[in-house]
Amino acid sequence: MMATAPDGQAAPVNPDEDILRCEHISKNYGMVTALTDVNLRLARGEVLGLIGDNGAGKSTLLKILCGFQAPTSGRIILEGRQVTLRSVDHARSLGIDAVYQDLALVNQLTVFQNMYLNRELVRWPLPLTRNAIMRKEARSHLDEMGVQVPSVNAPVATLSGGQRQAVAVARSVFSSPKILLLDEPLAAMGVKEGAIILDLITRLKREGNVSIIIIAHNYAHVLEVCDRINMIQGGRITLDKRTSETSAEELTDLVVAEYRKALEERQRSAGSG
Numbered sequence: 001m002m003a004t005a006p007d008g009q010a011a012p013v014n015p016d017e018d019i020l021r022c023e024h025i026s027k028n029y030g031m032v033t034a035l036t037d038v039n040l041r042l043a044r045g046e047v048l049g050l051i052g053d054n055g056a057g058k059s060t061l062l063k064i065l066c067g068f069q070a071p072t073s074g075r076i077i078l079e080g081r082q083v084t085l086r087s088v089d090h091a092r093s094l095g096i097d098a099v100y101q102d103l104a105l106v107n108q109l110t111v112f113q114n115m116y117l118n119r120e121l122v123r124w125p126l127p128l129t130r131n132a133i134m135r136k137e138a139r140s141h142l143d144e145m146g147v148q149v150p151s152v153n154a155p156v157a158t159l160s161g162g163q164r165q166a167v168a169v170a171r172s173v174f175s176s177p178k179i180l181l182l183d184e185p186l187a188a189m190g191v192k193e194g195a196i197i198l199d200l201i202t203r204l205k206r207e208g209n210v211s212i213i214i215i216a217h218n219y220a221h222v223l224e225v226c227d228r229i230n231m232i233q234g235g236r237i238t239l240d241k242r243t244s245e246t247s248a249e250e251l252t253d254l255v256v257a258e259y260r261k262a263l264e265e266r267q268r269s270a271g272s273g
């Protein structure tokens with residue numbers, strides 16, 4: 001694989017190098033500091049789990065990485081080169097795609113129409129032929145990924161939460177991203193529904209073509225599917241460990257300790273005030 005350097009010369013891509021790095025990323029929303037000096041790395045083919053309490057800054061970090069928001073300061077290094085992500089489309093053109101919690105699927109459209117939303121085939125002039133091809137390709141892509149839906153002609157509104165989420169992930173994978181960012185794809189899902197997504201991620205991991213950052217609240221899920229875990233607390237990364245080197249107990253203890261600290265600080269300031 002070759003990449004083009006700014007001077008136009010082809011430079012070899014180092015397969016051992018991290019596909020993505022954040023260096024000293026901070027983000028303020030007015031007076032609110034959402035992220036402080038975040039350093040994060042994602043290795044090629046890795047599945048990185050991002051965990052942390054509500055309001056910790058997880059989604060903010062993902063929104064920065066998919067080009068939706070600019071950081072207040074810090075750098076993003078993609079495949080060894082510093083990049084400024086100007087928009088979601090720009091990030092996508094560089095191979096970074098995100099699936100948001102609210103999905104951006106259109107309920108009234110069918111599965112195959114959603115798969116091609118904003119990515120429609122334009123080469124075939126006849127709509128009928130085009131639809132037939134999109135249907136067939138969507139079907140075979142979903143089959144390939146092991147995503148089961150009643151029919152590609154089913155309106156998305158008739159699917160279960162897990163099936164909808166799986167279609168959203170499959171749509172992202174359809175455009176062959178190098179990096180896939182998933183914001184709580186397992187939120188509010190039952191065991192069976194969640195299993196659809198976990199299977200899909202496991203499959204992508206096995207194929208090894210895409211590197212993944214996944215935000216999740218359930219430690220069991222993260223420990224099952226991720227290679228490495230980063231915990232984010234109060235806008236800072238407080239833990240970076242391989243999944244095999246940590247446990248649900250350690251992760252829970254960290255959160256409890258943080259909660260105690262915040263409680264003590266509140267009591268202290270109430271006492272002094």
Ligand SMILES: Nc1ncnc2c1ncn2[C@@H]1O[C@H](COP(=O)(O)OP(=O)(O)OP(=O)(O)O)[C@@H](O)[C@H]1O
Pocket residue numbers: 029032033034052053054055056057058059060061
């Ligand atoms: N657009 C915004 N304007 C102002 N403040 C924001 C904005 N988006 C996020 N914040 C604040 O930034 C902090 C981090 O929010 P973020 O959404 O990144 O948290 P999170 O870790 O994803 O939480 P959750 O688990 O609840 O989704 C919070 O204090 C939040 O209120």
Ligand SMILES: [Mg+2]
Pocket residue numbers: 058059060
């Ligand atoms: Mg969030």
